[in-house]
Amino acid sequence: MRIISQRIPRKLPSLAVIFIALISFLFCCRSSMAQESPYIVTYDHYLEEPGSLEVEYFSTFGTQRGGNDFDAFWTEFEYGATAWWTTEVYLAGQTTFNDSTIFTGFRWENRFRLLQREHLVNPVLYIEYENTNAADKILKEVEGHDVESDYAASNAVLRQEHDHELEMKLLLSSTFKGWNVAVNPIVTKNLLPSEPWEFAYAIGASRPLALKASPNRCNFCRENFIAGVEMYGGLGDAQSAGLHDTSHYLAPVVAWNLPSDWTVRLSSGFGLNDNSHRLLLRWGLSREFSGFGEMVGRWFGGRP
């Protein structure tokens, strides 16, 4: 069997060209400090600012019983189309140790704010199309009867199975006295007619370490840190709903919003039952650029 990672070097030049082209888009953009939430799986109701592009890189190290540990990684390009619509593209890959590194697919996500003003609970509709293979291990959501043993096979075997899925979430989120609480019920449908609807959940709570900003620009001010916890897992499918044969995780999370416009996120997820990976260590790095949409509009002759 051919080792897939041997193909990677030939793909790298084209990848580099793509990324250099994308970065060139950013030459004229202004960076802007975002107040990013610490969640990695859960979503709150805050969308990307209109015209802003956020570039994010995430990595997830997972332990694997009955197989090799892995490090899955993905890059997100998140764009605020309007104040009520954010669209996002993910490119994902993974390295399974003692196996190979492969590209595992892409996702296209859209989030729509349903109400114009702030309320006690704020709903946002989330719709995502996924084109991935079964070797995808980013565990951005844990659905249906997803369990640890699903990921034990080699990449060569897993990548043979292609998934086209539609995923919908209702993002319910509330912020009060600095605390954010978010609840995301999730339904997923593999576009094959024979596959059942799958159910899942993600919930999270977080709070900045200080609610008042200090007058000086500083890296280590308490208000730059937001800490919290999130919990996520599967709830079975339409044929067999419930908690049996599902996996669940509890993860303390922290975000560090730097004045230099970078955000660092860390998360340590612990499996809550025997079907779960014992440990999912995640980190992410992101930066937001405002004015991206206007710049692209000018390039194509739009009115400034």
Next chain:
Amino acid sequence: MKTLFAFFLPAGRIGVATIGIVVFGMNVFGGARALGQEEGAAAPKHKRSTYAALAEAPQKAKERKNPFAGDTQAVAAGGKLFEQHCAGCHGEKAGGSTQGPSLLREEVQQATPGTLFWTLTNGVVRRGMPVWSKLPEPERWQIVTFLHSLNSRSLNSQSPNSQPVKPILH
């Protein structure tokens, strides 16, 4: 040990390439010229109706008092927050840009602190201003304090005991 070591390194060659290029590009070019930063006379004039959202604030919200009124520390903190979160659309000197209206106009400067706080909290989503309730309440009041400091007469008139505040715009 081998797997842990691998975790701390970016995973795979794709990851290395992505991080390297993104970090290089952002560090070298991230501070380049801002778009939409046309302030003062060059800034496009926004219609008076742009400010109509201020009138939509409920009376109870309009009457809320700014807990930081006259606090010079809050002005400085609010100025920092404005630069970080608001200047991208409203201009570094709050004079407006193609993306957001001037905040130096009388409609804004004469609005009550509660009105500005309500607008900041709820945004004007249909006109492109996002909600800013993700900033904690004290930080939103600090921004309101800063905005009123742009017209120090306005600030002084609301807080008789306060010291005159000098705008900290660059």
